Every structure is written in C-alpha cells, then in structure tokens.
Amino acid sequence: MSNLREQPVPPPLPVTVRGRGRSLRVSVRDGVAVDAAERSLREQLERRAGGFFAGAPVSLELPDGELDLVLAQRLAALLREGGMHLVRVESRGVDVETSPSAPRSQAARPNESAVPEDAALVVRRSLRSGQRVVHDGPILVLGDVNPGAEIVAGGSVVVWGHLRGTVEAGRVFEDSSVSALNLAPTQLRIGNAIARAPEEPGRVPVPEVARERDGAIEVDAWS
C-alpha cells in the first residue's frame, strides 16, 4: 500500500558532482555551510572510490553570494586527496571590491602574503582575449585569464583558474605575488622583474606562486 503513495522528493544535495566531457564539475548549493559541503563531497567521492577520478580536472562552482574562500580551500584539499586537480573556481555574480575589513581576511587565506593592506578587487568571471582589468590593490579572479587578456594590479594577483594571459602585479605594493591554479602566463611582471612561462605542453597543472626576489621571478608551489 505504502508504495502506492507518492514518495517525498529527496532534498537536493549540498554539493553536486557532474561529469562534463572529460572533466568534473563540483557545485555547492546556495546557503550551504562549509562543514556540510565538505561532508557531502567526501561522501560522494567515497561512494565512487578506487581512484576512479584520479587525474580528472575539476571546476568548483561556489554559491553566488558572499565569497567564501575557506570553503574553496577545504574542498580543494579534499579533491587533491582524491588525486584530482582543481583547475578553476567559479562564482557567478557581479565583480566586487571588497572592503579592507571584512571578506578580505578570507581572500588572504590561500596565500597570506598574497593580499596586502588594501581592498581587493574580486573578478567573478573568466577574462577573455582583449579584456583588461586594472586595480590599485590586489586582484582576485574566479575563473581563467585567457591568452590576450591582461591584469594590472597595484598588489598581488590570485587566479583561481588557468592563467595564460598577461599579468602585471605589484605596481604599488612591494612583496606582491602572482598565484594561480595553473600558472602559465604569456608574460608576468612583478615590480621590475619580467618572466614568461616556459613551454610545457601536457603539463599537469599544479598551483604555483610567483614572487620577485632580487630582480628575478621565482616560482614555488602554492599550497
């Protein structure tokens, strides 16, 4: 009898995981707390255990509201444990300039030295060829910076995606850096130092941070 009754629709999962071509897309629903999102993703990855997704590139889609990079960090760590690489963090909505007080502390999380004492500009979309973003302080991009796109920042630049365009960081602030989930810029300028990404086709993307040291650009793992 009971199976004749209409079954209740299960509530939507806090995090959905979908295949998209050869990559995965992990989306966090609006209003989900960090812990709940983490638990949901862990469960779904465990259910398809056995390293099945190992090596798969992942795009992480955050809710549209206030930017929560702690959430991004924690989910990124989970994905890394599962052998996947996060290639992009996205969050739709308008570009915002964060106030020096509130969300900036979150923006500082992935790389403390990346965000100096000034308001960050958060660009919530990929930058395409011909597009240019200029800001006195740090710039945070949720998405890719494509070849032909250009970023000019007074402070540091953080790209939660594939950086293939041109970046100039540290126009105003010393000790600025440029970090990206995949650091492969056409040209990189920090202070007075200029570098270009070496040609490494087929390279597995690793998050990296570039800094200026004694007039040269040094690149380290960004973790």
Added chain:
Amino acid sequence: MNGTAGGRIITITSGKGGVGKTTASANIGVALARRGLRVAVVDGDIGLRNLDVVMGLENRVVYNILHVVRGAVDAERALIRDKRVAGLSLLAADQHSDKDDVSPEEMIEVCEALRNHVDYVIIDSPAGIEQGFRNAVAPADEVVLVTTPEVSAVRDADRVIGLVEAAGKPSPRLVLNRIKPELVARGDMMTTEDVLDILRVSILGVVPEDGSIVAATNRGEPVALVDGSRAGQAFHNIAARIAGEDVPLLPITVEDTGLLGRISSLFRAGPAADGGRS
C-alpha cells in the same frame, strides 16, 4: 529564448576571416531547410557579397539588402528562393556599397521583418569586430561562433565571445571547423578539448576538413545538398542540434570516446546528475 513571435535569428560569426563562416551559413541554411524548416539566409558581409556565389544563386539576384533598407522593396520580396530546396531563400548583400551604409538598427528592422515569414533567419557575418560585425550581431537571438583549431583563430573567437556577452546576448555556441583527424591523432593539431578548455562555451558541432567543400563551393552547391560527404553530415547534425535534437558529436579520435567518456556517462546515470544549475 526567443521572446518575439516568429522565427529565430541566428548570426554566424568568428572574428578571424577565412575560417568558414560563409560555408557554415550556407550549409546550415540548406540543412535546416532539408528538415522541412523555412530559412532565410542573409549575407551580412555587405560590400563583399559572396554568400550568393557559394549558394549558387548569384545570377538570380534582383534585389539586395540595400534595396530593403532604402525602402525600395519589402524584405520578403527581396528574397531569392533556392529552387533546389523548398523553404530556403537568400537575402543578398550589395557589392557596391560599404558596410557603413547599413546601421545596426536597420539590420534589426530587416531581420525582424524576415522572421515573420520563416522559422530561421541565418546571418552570415563579415570578419573582424567592427561595424559589420556589430550589424550582424545586433538582430541575433543566438550567436554561433566558427573557429578553426588554430591559436590565432581561437584567440579571435575568445575576443568575440567577450563582445557578444557584453552586447547582452547569450553565450555563443561553437562550430569547430576544418579538424584534421590525422593531425589531431599525431598531436599536431589542437583538439576539440583544447579549444573548449580556452573558450569554455558549449559545442554545437565539429566539421572535418573536407576537400569536397572546395569543389562544392566552386560549383555553387553547398555540401549539405549532396549526400555522403563527411562535412555535409556534420552540417546536418549541426542543423539538427539547432532544431533542438540531441545528436551526439561525431567522434574525431579514439581518445575522445575513451576513459573520460566513461566518467561522464557514469555521472549521467547517477542520482546527482541534474541536481545543480548549469
């Protein structure tokens, strides 16, 4: 997506020249018409005028778009009907004029008039991102972007996507043209995945390099008119997708349907498959 009554207006554009916009416009027009739909193909490359040649209708042009803009004739009456395919017609460009002779507003007016008579208005855009491009995109409900798998063409395509989005149009869908499977297999050509990794738009179709296109173009007979060519089949699939059918992409390499295809099919079957927004 189309808020206005009447047919759907689709602009075919690219940024870079010579990548196959005119070829795509003619063949998509033919393929839609062969599905029984009514199609008006509009040559938006004003001043160059070659869509009529590619479609083999050059010697039948009486009125062109400028006659319509200047009020000499109604848009519908200026259409040249293609006798080979029922429902297919062309609005030719004026080869003696300049692209600045038409404004975006006039282009919108002409296409709005045409959409009352057909299911699809297909506009062939000129190369570049100047006035002619803006004219061609202004009336569009949807933009289809054509590129070849070359760095410079993809770069221009990326630029065009930004401009189309800035114009308040939906994100374009991509036609990847002139793929050479041997080169892709050898790693000497960008793959579909490589191109999509940069452009990040949805794919409408992949058209292989096909020598019969050149021969067909010289005869004024779009490949989609003759059965049996690979490129013709690709354009028929594109037309089917435009018409809303779910047609799988023709595989280009073995790799495209390998392990990673498995991942996506597994997820499609899973409970989370449609849980989020897209």
